[in-house]
Amino acid sequence: MAPDFRLRPAEPADYDRVIAVVDDWWGRSIHGSLPRLFLDHFHRTSIIAEHDERLGGFLVGFLSPSMPDAAYIHFVGVDPRFRGNGLARRLYRGFFDIAQAGHRSVVRAITSPQNDASIAFHTKMGFTVTGPHPDYDGPSTDRILFERRLPTM
Template sequence: MSNPQRRGEDIIIRSPKAHEGGAIWQIVRDTGTLDLNSSYLYLLLARDFADTCVVAERDGKLLGFASGYRRPAEPSVIFLWQIGIAPEAQGQGLGKRLLGGFLTRPGARDAQWLETTIAPDNKASQALFTGMAKALAVDYKTSPCFAAEDFPEPGHAAEVLYRIGPLTDSARQRLNP
Protein backbone atom coordinates (compact mmCIF):
# COMPACT_ATOMS: atom_id res chain seq x y z
CA MET A 1 0.00 0.00 0.00
CA SER A 2 1.35 3.47 -0.81
CA ASN A 3 2.16 5.71 2.12
CA PRO A 4 1.39 9.41 1.47
CA GLN A 5 3.78 10.38 4.27
CA ARG A 6 6.79 8.86 2.51
CA ARG A 7 9.64 11.28 2.16
CA GLY A 8 10.84 12.40 -1.25
CA GLU A 9 14.46 11.21 -1.10
CA ASP A 10 13.64 7.89 -2.75
CA ILE A 11 12.26 9.63 -5.83
CA ILE A 12 14.53 9.85 -8.86
CA ILE A 13 14.08 12.75 -11.30
CA ARG A 14 15.60 11.94 -14.71
CA SER A 15 15.12 11.99 -18.46
CA PRO A 16 12.79 9.27 -19.84
CA LYS A 17 14.12 6.14 -21.49
CA ALA A 18 13.03 5.36 -25.04
CA HIS A 19 10.65 2.56 -24.02
CA GLU A 20 8.84 4.57 -21.32
CA GLY A 21 6.34 6.35 -23.56
CA GLY A 22 3.70 3.75 -22.69
CA ALA A 23 4.01 4.41 -18.94
CA ILE A 24 3.84 8.15 -19.61
CA TRP A 25 0.66 7.61 -21.64
CA GLN A 26 -0.84 5.78 -18.63
CA ILE A 27 -0.04 8.70 -16.30
CA VAL A 28 -1.69 11.14 -18.72
CA ARG A 29 -4.75 8.89 -18.93
CA ASP A 30 -4.95 8.53 -15.15
CA THR A 31 -4.85 12.29 -14.47
CA GLY A 32 -8.25 12.51 -16.16
CA THR A 33 -7.64 16.18 -17.00
CA LEU A 34 -4.76 16.25 -19.50
CA ASP A 35 -5.43 15.85 -23.22
CA LEU A 36 -4.67 12.18 -23.93
CA ASN A 37 -2.66 11.83 -27.13
CA SER A 38 -1.78 8.50 -28.77
CA SER A 39 0.64 6.14 -27.03
CA TYR A 40 2.73 6.31 -30.20
CA LEU A 41 3.22 10.04 -29.68
CA TYR A 42 4.49 9.51 -26.11
CA LEU A 43 6.84 6.77 -27.34
CA LEU A 44 8.26 9.21 -29.88
CA LEU A 45 8.61 11.90 -27.22
CA ALA A 46 10.51 9.57 -24.90
CA ARG A 47 12.78 8.46 -27.73
CA ASP A 48 13.41 11.70 -29.62
CA PHE A 49 12.76 14.51 -27.12
CA ALA A 50 14.26 12.92 -23.99
CA ASP A 51 16.56 15.92 -23.47
CA THR A 52 13.55 18.19 -22.92
CA CYS A 53 11.38 15.68 -21.05
CA VAL A 54 11.57 14.48 -17.46
CA VAL A 55 10.08 11.70 -15.34
CA ALA A 56 9.81 11.01 -11.61
CA GLU A 57 10.43 7.40 -10.58
CA ARG A 58 9.95 5.62 -7.26
CA ASP A 59 10.67 1.93 -6.73
CA GLY A 60 10.81 1.39 -10.49
CA LYS A 61 7.40 3.00 -11.10
CA LEU A 62 6.86 6.28 -12.93
CA LEU A 63 4.83 8.73 -10.83
CA GLY A 64 5.04 11.82 -13.01
CA PHE A 65 6.36 13.31 -16.19
CA ALA A 66 6.74 16.60 -18.04
CA SER A 67 7.30 17.04 -21.75
CA GLY A 68 8.56 20.03 -23.66
CA TYR A 69 10.62 21.43 -26.49
CA ARG A 70 12.60 24.48 -27.50
CA ARG A 71 10.35 26.69 -29.61
CA PRO A 72 11.74 26.61 -33.18
CA ALA A 73 10.64 30.22 -33.77
CA GLU A 74 12.15 31.43 -30.47
CA PRO A 75 14.85 29.01 -29.27
CA SER A 76 15.47 30.96 -26.05
CA VAL A 77 12.11 29.55 -24.88
CA ILE A 78 11.70 26.14 -23.32
CA PHE A 79 8.02 25.33 -23.77
CA LEU A 80 6.48 22.90 -21.31
CA TRP A 81 3.79 21.00 -23.15
CA GLN A 82 2.30 18.63 -20.55
CA ILE A 83 3.00 17.92 -16.90
CA GLY A 84 1.19 15.24 -14.96
CA ILE A 85 1.52 13.56 -11.59
CA ALA A 86 -0.18 10.23 -10.86
CA PRO A 87 -3.34 10.93 -8.81
CA GLU A 88 -2.04 9.13 -5.70
CA ALA A 89 1.11 11.31 -5.67
CA GLN A 90 -0.47 14.73 -6.30
CA GLY A 91 -0.32 17.55 -3.76
CA GLN A 92 2.91 16.34 -2.11
CA GLY A 93 5.42 18.65 -3.77
CA LEU A 94 6.31 16.31 -6.62
CA GLY A 95 5.05 18.69 -9.32
CA LYS A 96 7.43 21.33 -7.97
CA ARG A 97 10.38 18.94 -8.00
CA LEU A 98 9.54 17.73 -11.48
CA LEU A 99 9.28 21.27 -12.85
CA GLY A 100 12.67 22.08 -11.32
CA GLY A 101 14.05 18.93 -12.95
CA PHE A 102 12.48 19.92 -16.25
CA LEU A 103 14.39 23.23 -16.21
CA THR A 104 17.70 21.42 -15.65
CA ARG A 105 17.35 18.88 -18.47
CA PRO A 106 20.22 19.03 -21.00
CA GLY A 107 17.91 20.61 -23.58
CA ALA A 108 16.58 23.28 -21.19
CA ARG A 109 19.65 24.37 -19.23
CA ASP A 110 20.45 27.50 -21.23
CA ALA A 111 16.85 28.58 -21.98
CA GLN A 112 16.01 32.14 -20.96
CA TRP A 113 12.24 31.76 -20.73
CA LEU A 114 9.83 29.09 -19.56
CA GLU A 115 6.48 29.06 -21.33
CA THR A 116 3.41 26.91 -20.87
CA THR A 117 -0.32 27.22 -21.34
CA ILE A 118 -2.88 26.60 -18.61
CA ALA A 119 -6.67 26.39 -18.62
CA PRO A 120 -8.28 29.21 -16.60
CA ASP A 121 -9.83 26.78 -14.09
CA ASN A 122 -6.66 24.73 -13.39
CA LYS A 123 -5.75 26.17 -9.99
CA ALA A 124 -3.15 23.50 -9.16
CA SER A 125 -1.22 24.17 -12.36
CA GLN A 126 -1.46 27.95 -11.92
CA ALA A 127 -0.12 27.59 -8.36
CA LEU A 128 2.69 25.35 -9.61
CA PHE A 129 3.95 27.77 -12.27
CA THR A 130 3.43 31.05 -10.42
CA GLY A 131 5.04 29.39 -7.39
CA MET A 132 8.06 28.52 -9.53
CA ALA A 133 8.34 32.14 -10.69
CA LYS A 134 8.27 33.22 -7.06
CA ALA A 135 10.85 30.60 -6.01
CA LEU A 136 13.20 31.78 -8.78
CA ALA A 137 12.47 35.44 -7.93
CA VAL A 138 11.53 36.19 -11.56
CA ASP A 139 8.50 37.76 -13.16
CA TYR A 140 5.70 36.07 -15.07
CA LYS A 141 3.23 37.40 -17.61
CA THR A 142 0.02 35.91 -18.93
CA SER A 143 -1.62 36.45 -22.32
CA PRO A 144 -4.26 34.67 -24.39
CA CYS A 145 -2.87 31.77 -26.46
CA PHE A 146 -5.68 29.57 -27.77
CA ALA A 147 -9.37 30.45 -27.50
CA ALA A 148 -11.91 27.73 -26.70
CA GLU A 149 -13.23 28.12 -30.28
CA ASP A 150 -9.79 27.22 -31.68
CA PHE A 151 -10.32 23.64 -30.51
CA PRO A 152 -12.57 21.57 -32.78
CA GLU A 153 -13.85 19.36 -29.98
CA PRO A 154 -16.72 20.75 -27.89
CA GLY A 155 -16.01 21.68 -24.28
CA HIS A 156 -12.26 22.27 -24.55
CA ALA A 157 -11.22 25.18 -22.34
CA ALA A 158 -9.20 28.15 -23.57
CA GLU A 159 -5.44 28.02 -22.94
CA VAL A 160 -3.68 30.99 -21.36
CA LEU A 161 0.03 31.49 -22.06
CA TYR A 162 2.34 31.89 -19.05
CA ARG A 163 5.80 33.30 -19.76
CA ILE A 164 8.24 33.06 -16.86
CA GLY A 165 11.71 34.59 -16.67
CA PRO A 166 14.28 35.68 -17.53
CA LEU A 167 16.00 32.52 -16.32
CA THR A 168 19.29 34.17 -15.48
CA ASP A 169 22.16 32.33 -13.80
CA SER A 170 21.19 33.81 -10.46
CA ALA A 171 17.57 32.68 -10.92
CA ARG A 172 18.72 29.17 -11.86
CA GLN A 173 20.89 29.00 -8.75
CA ARG A 174 17.65 29.02 -6.76
CA LEU A 175 16.52 25.79 -8.45
CA ASN A 176 16.47 22.83 -6.12
CA PRO A 177 15.41 19.84 -8.27
Protein backbone atom coordinates in the same frame (compact mmCIF):
# COMPACT_ATOMS: atom_id res chain seq x y z
CA MET B 1 4.75 10.31 3.27
CA ALA B 2 5.79 10.26 -0.37
CA PRO B 3 8.57 7.95 -1.51
CA ASP B 4 11.90 9.47 -2.47
CA PHE B 5 11.54 9.68 -6.22
CA ARG B 6 14.58 9.53 -8.47
CA LEU B 7 14.49 11.87 -11.47
CA ARG B 8 16.05 10.72 -14.72
CA PRO B 9 15.94 11.70 -18.39
CA ALA B 10 13.03 10.12 -20.22
CA GLU B 11 13.51 7.50 -22.91
CA PRO B 12 11.25 6.77 -25.88
CA ALA B 13 10.24 3.47 -24.24
CA ASP B 14 8.74 5.44 -21.30
CA TYR B 15 5.86 6.51 -23.52
CA ASP B 16 3.88 3.32 -22.93
CA ARG B 17 4.15 3.71 -19.14
CA VAL B 18 3.14 7.36 -19.27
CA ILE B 19 0.22 7.00 -21.66
CA ALA B 20 -1.13 4.07 -19.62
CA VAL B 21 -1.77 6.34 -16.60
CA VAL B 22 -2.59 9.84 -17.87
CA ASP B 23 -6.34 9.34 -18.22
CA ASP B 24 -6.57 7.88 -14.70
CA TRP B 25 -4.38 10.61 -13.23
CA TRP B 26 -6.53 13.33 -14.84
CA GLY B 27 -9.85 11.59 -14.27
CA ARG B 28 -10.80 12.14 -17.91
CA SER B 29 -9.61 11.32 -21.40
CA ILE B 30 -6.49 13.41 -21.95
CA HIS B 31 -4.13 11.00 -23.73
CA GLY B 32 -4.79 12.64 -27.12
CA SER B 33 -2.78 15.66 -25.94
CA LEU B 34 0.36 13.56 -25.63
CA PRO B 35 1.23 11.74 -28.86
CA ARG B 36 4.20 9.38 -28.93
CA LEU B 37 6.25 11.85 -30.99
CA PHE B 38 6.98 13.91 -27.88
CA LEU B 39 9.01 11.18 -26.21
CA ASP B 40 10.43 9.96 -29.51
CA HIS B 41 11.82 13.42 -30.33
CA PHE B 42 12.10 15.22 -26.97
CA HIS B 43 13.02 12.49 -24.49
CA ARG B 44 16.40 14.10 -23.71
CA THR B 45 14.64 17.20 -22.38
CA SER B 46 11.85 15.31 -20.64
CA ILE B 47 11.99 13.85 -17.14
CA ILE B 48 10.68 10.70 -15.46
CA ALA B 49 10.20 10.44 -11.67
CA GLU B 50 10.26 6.91 -10.31
CA HIS B 51 10.67 4.96 -7.10
CA ASP B 52 11.56 1.28 -7.25
CA GLU B 53 10.82 1.47 -11.00
CA ARG B 54 7.29 2.71 -10.28
CA LEU B 55 6.24 5.81 -12.21
CA GLY B 56 5.37 8.67 -9.87
CA GLY B 57 5.46 11.56 -12.31
CA PHE B 58 6.80 12.92 -15.56
CA LEU B 59 7.47 16.16 -17.40
CA VAL B 60 7.54 16.43 -21.19
CA GLY B 61 9.34 19.53 -22.38
CA PHE B 62 11.68 20.74 -25.08
CA LEU B 63 14.06 23.48 -26.09
CA SER B 64 12.34 25.47 -28.81
CA PRO B 65 14.02 24.98 -32.18
CA SER B 66 12.39 28.20 -33.44
CA MET B 67 12.90 30.50 -30.44
CA PRO B 68 16.55 30.19 -29.37
CA ASP B 69 15.92 31.77 -25.96
CA ALA B 70 12.88 29.65 -25.05
CA ALA B 71 12.03 26.26 -23.58
CA TYR B 72 8.51 24.87 -23.41
CA ILE B 73 6.80 22.54 -20.94
CA HIS B 74 4.15 20.60 -22.83
CA PHE B 75 2.77 18.10 -20.33
CA VAL B 76 3.33 17.29 -16.66
CA GLY B 77 1.76 14.60 -14.55
CA VAL B 78 2.07 13.43 -10.96
CA ASP B 79 0.34 10.36 -9.57
CA PRO B 80 -2.57 11.73 -7.47
CA ARG B 81 -1.33 9.74 -4.47
CA PHE B 82 1.88 11.75 -4.44
CA ARG B 83 0.58 15.26 -5.15
CA GLY B 84 1.28 17.98 -2.64
CA ASN B 85 4.69 16.59 -1.69
CA GLY B 86 6.91 18.71 -3.95
CA LEU B 87 7.37 16.23 -6.79
CA ALA B 88 5.98 18.58 -9.44
CA ARG B 89 8.28 21.34 -8.16
CA ARG B 90 11.24 18.96 -8.46
CA LEU B 91 10.26 18.10 -12.04
CA TYR B 92 9.99 21.78 -12.94
CA ARG B 93 13.31 22.64 -11.30
CA GLY B 94 14.91 19.77 -13.20
CA PHE B 95 13.54 21.19 -16.44
CA PHE B 96 14.73 24.70 -15.53
CA ASP B 97 18.24 23.21 -15.19
CA ILE B 98 17.91 21.58 -18.63
CA ALA B 99 16.73 24.88 -20.12
CA GLN B 100 19.59 26.84 -18.56
CA ALA B 101 22.14 24.26 -19.72
CA GLY B 102 20.68 24.78 -23.20
CA HIS B 103 21.25 28.54 -22.85
CA ARG B 104 17.53 29.34 -22.62
CA SER B 105 16.37 32.37 -20.67
CA VAL B 106 12.62 31.73 -20.54
CA VAL B 107 10.32 28.77 -19.94
CA ARG B 108 6.77 28.83 -21.26
CA ALA B 109 3.66 26.68 -20.87
CA ILE B 110 -0.11 26.96 -21.41
CA THR B 111 -3.33 25.65 -19.89
CA SER B 112 -7.06 26.09 -20.24
CA PRO B 113 -8.73 28.96 -18.33
CA GLN B 114 -10.69 26.41 -16.28
CA ASN B 115 -7.56 24.77 -14.87
CA ASP B 116 -7.41 26.66 -11.56
CA ALA B 117 -4.95 24.18 -10.01
CA SER B 118 -2.46 24.67 -12.86
CA ILE B 119 -2.80 28.45 -12.71
CA ALA B 120 -2.20 28.44 -8.94
CA PHE B 121 0.78 26.07 -9.25
CA HIS B 122 2.47 28.09 -11.99
CA THR B 123 1.92 31.31 -10.04
CA LYS B 124 3.61 29.75 -6.98
CA MET B 125 6.48 28.60 -9.22
CA GLY B 126 7.15 32.20 -10.26
CA PHE B 127 5.53 32.20 -13.69
CA THR B 128 3.87 35.30 -15.07
CA VAL B 129 0.27 34.42 -15.94
CA THR B 130 -1.59 36.12 -18.78
CA GLY B 131 -4.96 35.53 -20.36
CA PRO B 132 -7.26 34.08 -21.16
CA HIS B 133 -6.17 34.54 -24.76
CA PRO B 134 -9.28 34.00 -26.93
CA ASP B 135 -9.02 31.45 -29.75
CA TYR B 136 -5.33 30.80 -28.94
CA ASP B 137 -5.58 27.16 -30.04
CA GLY B 138 -8.30 27.69 -32.64
CA PRO B 139 -11.92 28.84 -32.50
CA SER B 140 -13.37 28.74 -28.98
CA THR B 141 -10.15 27.29 -27.55
CA ASP B 142 -8.91 29.94 -25.14
CA ARG B 143 -5.66 29.50 -23.23
CA ILE B 144 -3.80 30.91 -20.25
CA LEU B 145 -0.12 31.55 -20.99
CA PHE B 146 2.70 31.08 -18.48
CA GLU B 147 6.19 32.52 -18.72
CA ARG B 148 9.10 32.32 -16.30
CA ARG B 149 12.40 34.07 -16.80
CA LEU B 150 15.44 32.06 -15.77
CA PRO B 151 18.54 33.49 -14.12
CA THR B 152 21.41 33.87 -16.53
CA MET B 153 24.34 31.55 -16.02
